[in-house]
Amino acid sequence: MSFLLVFAIVLAIGLAAFVAGRQRARSQDDGTVKPHSRAHYHGWWAFLTGVVPAVLFLAAWDIGASAYLNSHIHSALPADVADGTVAHEDLAAGLVKSLASGLRKLDSQTLGALPSSFADLQPMLAAKGVALAPDTQDYMIPIATEANRVSDRLGMISAVVSIGLALIGVGYGLKGISPRARARNNVEKVMLWSLLGASTLAILTTIGIVLSMLFQTIAFFEKVPLSNFFFGTVWDPRFAAAGAGASEGQFGLIPLLAGTLYIAFVALLVAVPIGLMSAVYMSEYAAPKVRAVVKPALELLAGIPTIVYGIFALVTLGPFLRDISAALTGGTPFIQAQSILTAGLVMGVMLIPVVSSLSDDIITAVPRAMRDGSLGLGATRSETIKRVILPAALPGIVGAILLTASRAIGETMIVVLAAGVAANLTLNPFEAMTTITVKIVNQLTGDLEFNTPQTLVAFALGITLFALTLVMNIVALYIVRKYREQYE
């Protein structure tokens, strides 16, 4: 029986238990004893005692069963395959698994008289719409049938046990119903635990991010020395066809890091002055009516997906800048269509609303008294802003800029489309440079083998990016929080 079907049955048992429990609690309430909990809490408690253990068992069994099945398949592989490389063995196991899932689509009559050679089997499967890799071997067919049999048996056991558990649980829950039973407290305790569980998901995600990247990164550094990655100035990963033997690529981080920081710097040059000035104008000068129109319009910039910015840079701005530079020199353009300038400009515009909304919060947090004091001494508004408000808000603004910079470093789609893929080391903003995020996308798009340095390097890049932005975010959040406390 399939996982989903069993789950549905368990759920149905639980719902029946809910109705029964509620009914039972109602019928017990004869008005002599004051009930502790209302009837539906008894119902929910019966539901929980039935469903929770059964579902937990089902999930655990399912994970265990797939692991068992995996090892079963691996052990059944012939010796010459199992003795080969890990990748080869995994590949064979993967073929067996897809063969097994393909066999499930055949009817029992065909399964009874299964052909022993894959060449005969393939058309039968193809007729059912199952396409299999052509290097599926004959010896895999019995392994696959055996695997299906084992998994059927495991599935049967899990179905029987979890439905049994559900019934026992429901019985226990229903038996415990009495007017003074503390059903509400029980139900609320379970709810509290699930709320706690939900909030730990944030931690689990972070752990997941770090661990998943860490393992792949360690695997990468087993093949490429640390110093080559962190201090190498040449990026040349050399994609090799699968199994074509050793291909020594060079994985220097420096050109990518330089490109990332350069583009982020150009973006900040655009975003910080414009964003800051518009925030100042909005909070200090703009009439409420103007503010009501312009502010949402600027926020619209923040709501546009970054791919749209990237496309704009690729299709419109890049060619435009190239043509302008060609017109200026009268022939050869000195600005390339994909360049640091294009990517930085567009990214800067994307970041304007980020800077302006962050600094708007910070500027309005400066106490009224400081403003009034300065104006009362005869300073003009701009003098108040320049000499009183901005200095007072400076730490907060620095924090905001750091947060913005971390956004710029982690931005992907704009640079993928507008910055180019050539890993240059250059100071000329009119040339193309590439970034960490672009290379992560490049190395991992398309069909790939998972254990070559060419793909693993993406995780090393990813963890570098993660660490970089993490440090910036923590520092920025710390500064912003500290600053806020100062005036609260």
Next chain:
Amino acid sequence: MTDISLDTLTTSAARPRRDIGIKKRYAAERRFRLYGVLAIAVGLAFLGVMLTSIISKGYTAFWQTTVTLPINFDEKIIDPSNKRATDPNVLITANYPKIAEAALIEKLGIDPNDKAEVRKLKGFLSDSSRVQLRAIVAADPSVIGTTRNVDILAAANLDSAFKGQIDLEVPESRRKVSDQQVEWMNKLKAEGVMAEHFNTGLFSYGASSRPETSGVGVALIGSFYMMVIVLLLALPIGVAASIYLEEFAKKSRFTDLIEVNINNLAAVPSIVFGLLGLAVFINFLGLPRSASFVGGLVLTLMTLPTIIIATRAALAAVPPSIRSAALGLGASKMQMVFQHILPLAAPGILTGTIIGLARALGETAPLLLIGMVAFVADYPTTPFDPATALPVQIYMWANEAERAFVERMSGAIIILLIFLMAMNIVAIVLRRRFERRW
């Protein structure tokens, strides 16, 4: 005496004002204001230029040129040896484009035996006529031998020419439409046979190597699946987490850790979530590549912090008096939260959720890593089938060289922006209508 009084008088009347630089200061004030206005103007101007550039490139994608031809389902072409009764493959492999071409030849009045003229017709009609006519015959085999009017798509280049996007001043050898084809096109246009129609195909077709038959159908379904998954997972989990942190958690190291974590996750680059999805969901858990289910999971993790932060703000905005009143009437803390606080915070939570969903809908980078960059021509029936997403489809078209794909791409961006705009408007309306100020 008079001297002195005169002296004082003159000085008091004509004492020059001390120059405190007021003019300069006011000028500086005006300049500063101007900078502010300029900054805003630059931002808005960029927004304007970007939107106009995309809309002007993309609105034509919503129209598609078709040629209405009286198609003669000629038995001699479809089934020359009359075997269709015994071999159903005949109807599948028949040379349908040839019937369409024959109809066009007749319409234009070309001599069918003039090979040179006929060759010039190449690339006039879309090759999709094969699929289209086959479907007609498959639905009703009795159509063979009869004639009926069918709207055949024009090929992408002719479509561009019809919309006036191909510069006819360019020498013939350097453009993709020949003078003869333009002449025929104008003839058919004058007869009213060739015309633009609303392009329903843009919404229904999947990936295709021919621009005229490619569309965002598969991408829309993939995006829809992902949004449903994000909504089903991120909303309950996010609300539960916020309730715990805002209403139940005592301040401790552990809750501090959770809080720092959430704030950080909100600022982690989206591509890192893609790496997580690839390593954990696909590589470790063995979920299928390119599936919208995996995309939904990744986007859920990405959206959670946004929803949690919005929900916590909404919960914190409910005044403590409501809490005290509920508790004072004997409600348990859980009852207070679920029966009193949550309904009052619901508009704020929904607004945050919609904004989070809108961000997830436009997100591209993590989806590239989990293999959603896929050429998918068939509709996915379940979230576990290969699919693509709207922004990823845009990205894929951006890598195509042909002009017609750029048009489709801009059209797809318009569709995406309309969806996002609608979601944001709903969020704003919700906030205006239902948000209470205490």
